[in-house]
Amino acid sequence: MQVARNLLGKGYEKEGQLDKAIELYEANVNEGFEGNFPYDRLCIIYNKMNRYADVKRVLERxxxxxxxxxxxxxxxxxxxxxxxxxxxxxxxxNIT
Structure with missing residues (x-):
């Protein structure tokens, strides 16, 4: 299920549907996904959106x-x- 979410999120990113991709990646982060993919992708997306508090939260997780x-x-x-x-x-x- 988690790997499928990552793949679907990657597809949403390619289509420019970042909100949908974020939702899927965040679900994996919340479940403690044991790979780097959703953490890396969320950091990239959130950095581009200047959402630095979210970058920090994802990295802490x-x-x-x-x-x-x-x-x-x-x-x-x-x-x-x-x-x-x-x-x-x-x-x-960057936050301080």
Missing amino acids: AVYIFENAIYKDRGDKQSKLDKFRKQLEKANE
């Missing part, structure tokens, strides 16, 4: 998921966690 929900032996866990932490640090600088 991504860091939480990759710290707590992703199993420790997953090969890409640390690199993605580091990326999200760096983006969150930058987002915090």
Whole structure:
């Protein structure tokens, strides 16, 4: 279901229907999706919309998921966690 939402959201983005894409990506973020796709896409969309508080919220959720929900032996866990932490640090600088 979550992967299908991501694919549908990607299609909505291509059609310029960002509100529909956001809704689908947000559902996956709220459910703790264990991949980077919806977090990355929402950050891109929200940055373009100057919705920096939303960028920060999504990145905080991504860091939480990759710290707590992703199993420790997953090969890409640390690199993605580091990326999200760096983006969150930058987002915090932009908000303050």
